[in-house]
Amino acid sequence: MSDNDSVKKGLEAYDAGVAKAIAKFPERKKAFVTGSKSPVKRLYTPLDDAGRDYARDVGFPGEYPYTRGVQNTMYRGRFWTMRQYAGFSTAEESNKRYKFLLEQGTTGLSVAFDLPTQIGYDSDHALSQGEVGKVGVAIDSLADMEILFDGIPLDKVSTSMTINAPASVLLAMYIAVAEKQGVTPDKLNGTIQNDILKEYVARGTYIFPPSPSMRLITDIFAYCSKEVPAWNTISISGYHIREAGSTASQEVAFTIADGIAYVDAAIKAGLDVDDFAPRLSFFFNAHNDLFEEVAKFRAARRVWAKVMKERFGAKSPKSLSLRFHTQTAGSTLTAQQPDNNIVRVAIQTLAAVLGGTQSLHTNSKDEALALPTEDSVRIALRTQQIVAYESGAAETIDPLAGSYYVESMTDRIQKEAEAYIATIDGLGGAVKAIEKGYVQQEIQDAAYAYQMDVESGERVVVGVNKFQIEEGSPKGLLRVDPIVGEMQAAKLKELRAKRDNEAVEKTLAALKAGAEGDANLMPLILDAVKAYATLGEICDVLRAEFGEYQQKVIL
Amino acid sequence: MERTIRVLVAKPGLDGHDRGAKVIARALRDAGMEVIYTGLRQTPEQIVSAAVQEDVDVVAMSILSGAHNHLFPRVTELLKEKGVDDMLVIGGGVIPDDDIPGLKAAGIAAVFTPGSPTGDIIEFIKKNLKRKA
Amino acid sequence: MDDSAVSAERVRSGDARAAARLISMIEREDPSRLAVLKALHAYGGKAHVVGITGPPGAGKSTLTDKLVGDLRGRGRRVAVIAVDPSSPFTGGAILGDRIRMQRHATDDGVYIRSLATRGHLGGLSRAAGEAVRVLDAAGYDDVIIETVGVGQSEVDIVRIADTVVLVSVPGLGDDIQAIKAGVMEIGDVFCVNKADKDGAERVVREIRAMLETAVLNGAATRFTPLFEARSALRGADGSAPAATPNPGSTEQGAFHHIAAQAPGHPNLEIPPVVTTVAETGEGIARLVDEIKAHEAALAATGFLRSRREANLAWELGRGAAQRVLSELERDESREALTELARSVLDRDIDYYDALDALEDAMTRTRRAVTTA
Structure with missing residues (x-):
């Protein structure tokens, strides 16, 4: 009798026992689902491993298909980059916040720009009224950028800039500031988000139509591959797709479909895949369903590796490996009992770390109310440091590998993502699918279903639809001077x-x-x-x- | 014949986070209302003009960027300038509690912050319409 | 503003609020609307009423937005009525056509109104018909009605508009069949939007072929009477039916095109098929030219009047039928109907005598009401 046969037999006996037990004591719910509403079985066993080949589907860290991570030593080499997204008000104010963060032990800067900057309007434009300096720093010209990085040596920090439609302009300003500091472009490290496709479906800070936008992006790819070789020229973002309400599988699928569109565009523009693909990076969300999120990150790496190898014939290992930044899920933060958000962020941090992220931003507890204060930013950063130094989660690589549950969910997310990608291929690729509204429709349907589940109480959000308390107004929120x-x-x-x-x-x-x-x-x-x-x-x-x-x- | 409630759902300002606005739009539709959706990046002038032309009973706005103190009152001000006094104006988004009294004083009848059930918003609209149903 | 503040004077003075409120009163069939509508009656009949219809995804809203822009450039005041279906389950609706047109929101020369069908069978006809008359009397030079061409509504638009633009796009696959089915009855001007997409030429060819076949077969199309009226007109002033060498010419009466592809019929006339890319504005001026050429041809031939006559006759018939139906829905009528039904079941009278009795009774009530 093979191992599986004995497991099968054991499972039958177990199921019979369960049937008896739940006849007397029904389970809490009729159907159990993940955070993304996928069914969850009572128990996962070796039987769920059937059809998976370790070498082919899982493999080793730093090796194809990178399910277990993109580096061979992962966090035993060094921790992920703890990078807190920040910026507000004027360049002067933000410069102070960056210096504060660097003193507190962040290892990379992450610049938030205000909306007029993100949409390419100067601060004195009519549409900028009321928005200047609100969700990030206002940058109108090189003069502001010089102040923003004053006293911060650009050859020593890596800087991530959340900028999309006008990414070329902000990158150019960064290069120009560096030059003034005497730092040549080849010494610069950092990332521009530069992912316009998700702006059309989820984030809304677009300017130009798809085709000239794609040109701006491939121009950056081509320019940086020669002039700024260590720069991550794009951060293909599932984060906002998830924030807009998608499921975990959709997050992987739509992000990678966008990635495929960028690679296609760059190849069409005459670039060699192995020249620019190593500089492509990704940006994902970390939600509360710990195991599903870990499976998601693992599946994303596997799907991308396969796409790059099989579809684009990429050869460089760097082209095949999906490196990603993670931010904890803003949409899970509640305005009610905001201290609870610290716990949510801790779980999400663990998900990102167990999922093998390369860098991480942790949200602050007060972000459902306003921009975070310095105190709450410190707690958010400390959360990462506690996970890194105290939890033990970073001591071995991909510790959840081999979990019947996590492996089977990794397979499921891969399958679902690949099915979506096939559908999008059928529609003519991500750009066409977005023009047709397909991606938007899928996301919105999921968002609406989620909201209805919360309102019916089927999905519990602590402090919101269960365990509510009477609470006073939170005090000491950060305000941007109008x-x-x-x-x-x-x-x-x-x-x-x-x-x-x-x-x-x-x-x-x-x-x-x-x-x-x-x-x-x-x-x-x-x-x-x-x-x-x-x-x-x-x-x-x-x-x-x-x-x-x-x-x-x-x- | 029962009166159909018409609602303008608008995103003033520049932020592109319309998940909330769209979920509300759907929920209002499912509650039997007619929802005119204006899309992103609307100026107060555009919102007021659309509200008048569409003869809506309710103007519902959402802002997540923090520009609410500037943009919400501007809408009620323009409505007043046009002599419109029978539209219910409500707002939502990431809005600190401390700002709510000021917004209410400016004519925003209710402010719904993240986590507000759509059912509450529907009920509020039905109970507080300024025109008789 | 109270409903009672709505007056014909305010509507005619260009008060958007008054027009908007009046349209709301129309939508909910408020009887107090009638006095205002009656007072506005004398001022109507000047606007050019243009219907835009086609399948979902044809880009009609964007197209309408661009038409508005172009017409504004020609100094015309424009009103738009955008119709979307109500949910059959909840009665609610999301009206999203306006999104595409919001750039015109603050232009005083433009009025945009979204209407939901509210479950009326052929619901567009009454409310939209009355709304068009309001906007016409309010002094808008062009009134554009935009509807999705599914089910009943595109038939309704035919009864309201002077000029109907049927929009199609490449890449709809089988949907072209649906367009084909009703195409001849619907369009005055044909537009192939998204003409930069693959397959646009094929759609143009298909539409032209359908139009040519219809003309050759002498099929009764929406445009046949206009073509006939024009031939007759030419016959009357002795001029030969001249070919139009320059498709797209806006010269009066030039509204038709020589079909290039029908073998053996070099001078075959068909309506214009215009290609546009609404997103970029390409072809929009040409489309407006053709719409206006159609209006000119309608006016020159006198067919504008006969079309409006026919439309109005249809609308009156509908209105009358609606009145009868409302009459039958009154409680007293229901009782009388039940009474009659019993008599038929008891074999006291037959079904047809029952109908006659009913008609008599209704005529008597009507007379009593009108003479009272």
Whole structure:
């Protein structure tokens, strides 16, 4: 009798016993599901391993298909980068916050820009009213960027910038600031998000239509592969897709489908896959369902490795391995009993670490209410440090591998993601699927189903639909002074008066000519930035040339 | 014939997080209301104009960027300028409790923060319509 | 604003609030709307009513947005009625067409209104018909009605609009069959949107072929009477039916195109098939030209009046039928019907005598009401 036969027999006996037991004492629920509403069995056994081949499907850390991690020593070499997303108000204020974070032991900066910056409007634009400095720092020109990184040696830190539609402009500003510090571009380390496709479906800070946007992105790929070789040119983001309400499988599927679209575009633009693919990075969400999330990260690595190898024929191991940043799930934070969020973030941190993330941002407990205060940011960072130094989770690699449950869920998420990717292929790829509204519809259906489950009480959110208490107003929230808008506007006025406006005109005209043709726009944008052309001016030139994207709304 | 409640669901300002607005739109529809959805990046002027042309009973706005203190009151102000006094205006999003009294004073009838059940919003609308149903 | 504050004067002065409220009163069949509508009656009949219809995903809202922009550029005041279906389950609706047109929201020369079908069978006809008359009297030069062409609604639009634009797009697969089925009865101007996509040329060819076949077979199409009226007109002033060498010309009466592909019929006339890319605005000016050429042709031939006559006759018939139905839904009527049904079941009278009796009774009530 084989091992499986004995397990089968044992399971039958167990099931019979369970049937008797639940006849008397029914289980808590009729159906058990994961955080993403996938069915969960009572018990997972070696029988669930059937069909999985260890060498083919799981393998070893640092080896294809990278299910167990992208490096061969993982956190035994060094911990993930603890990177706290921050930025608000003016460049001066944010600069202070960055210095605070570096003193507290963060190992990388992560810059949050305000919405006008993210959408390419100067602070004095009519649409910027009320938004300047609110969700991030306001950057209008190189002058602001110089202040933002004042006293921070750019060859010593790695900087992640959450910037998409105008990513070229902010990257150009970063390069220009570094040059002023005497740091050459080849010494720069960091990431720009630069992922426009998820902006169309989930995050909303788009400017241009898909095709010129894809050109801007591939221009960055091409430019950086020569000039800024250590820069991560894109962070293909599932984070916001998940925040918009997708399931875990959809997060993997739509992110990787977007990744496929970027690789396709770059290859079409004449790049060699192994020249740019090693600089592609990913960005995922970490939710509360610990095991499902760990399975998700493992499945994502496996799906990407297969795609890169089988579809694109990539050869470099760096092209095949999916490196990712994680942020804990903002959408799980509750305004009710905000201290509970500390616990949620701790679980999510563990999920990211057990899932093998390369860097991590932990949310602060008060973010469902406002921007985080320094105190709450410190707790969020300490959460990572406790997991790193005290929990033991980082001492061995991929500790949940071999769990019947986690392995079987890894397989399931892989299968579901691959099925979605096949559907998207059938629609003509991610860009087409987004234009048709397919991706948006899938996400929104999941979001609505989730909300209804919470409201029916089928899904419990502690402090929200169960275990509520009467509570007073939270105190000491961070506020951005509304005067920031006026300060930025005054700075702009001064800048426009004292810069060399002829040089600005000249560089903008060159950019316009470049945009009309098919020149790589990065050097032209860099020239304009160095002449102190503002972000809004540069984006206006491109708006005139490329047009603006119209949101595809699916309800 | 029972009056159909018409609601304008709008996203003023620049933030692109419309998960909440869309979930509300669906929930209001499922509660039998007619929802006119305006999409992202709406100025207060556009919102007020649409509300008037669509003759809605309710204007529901969502902001997650923190620009609510500027944008919500601007909408009620413009409605007042146009002499519109019979529309119920409500807001939602990441809004600190301390800001709520000021918003209410500015004519925002209710503010719904993250975690508010859609059922509460539906009930609030039904109970507080300014036009008789 | 109270409903009672709505007056014909306010509507005519361009008060968007008054027009908007009046349309709400129309939607819920508020009897107090009638006095205002009657007072507005004298001022109607000037607007060019354009229907835009086609399958879901054809880009109608974006197209409408661009048409509005173009017409504004020509100095015309434009109103849009965008119709979406109500949910059959909850009666609610999400009306999302407006999203595409929000850039016009603050333009005083543009009025946009979203209507839900509210479960009426052919629901567009009454409410939209009345709303069009309001916006016409309010002084909008063009009133555009946008509807999804599924089920009943595209038939309704035919009864309201002077000019119907039927929009199709490449890549709908089998949906083209649905368009084919009703295409001849619906369109005055044909638009193939998203013309930058693969397969656009094929859709254009297919539509042209269908139109040519219909003309060759002498099929009764929506455009046949116009073509006939124009031939007659030409015959009357002695000019030969000249070919139009320049498709798309906006010269009056030039509304038709020489079919290039029908073998053996070099001078065959069919309606225009315009390609557009609404996203970029490509082809929009040409589409507006054709819509306006159609209006001009309608006016020049006198067919505008006969079309409106026919539409109004249809609408009156519908209105009358609606009144009869409402009459029958009154409690007294229900009792009378039950009474009659019993008599038929008891074999006291036959079914047809029962119907006659019913008709008599209704005529008497009507007369009593009207003479009272």
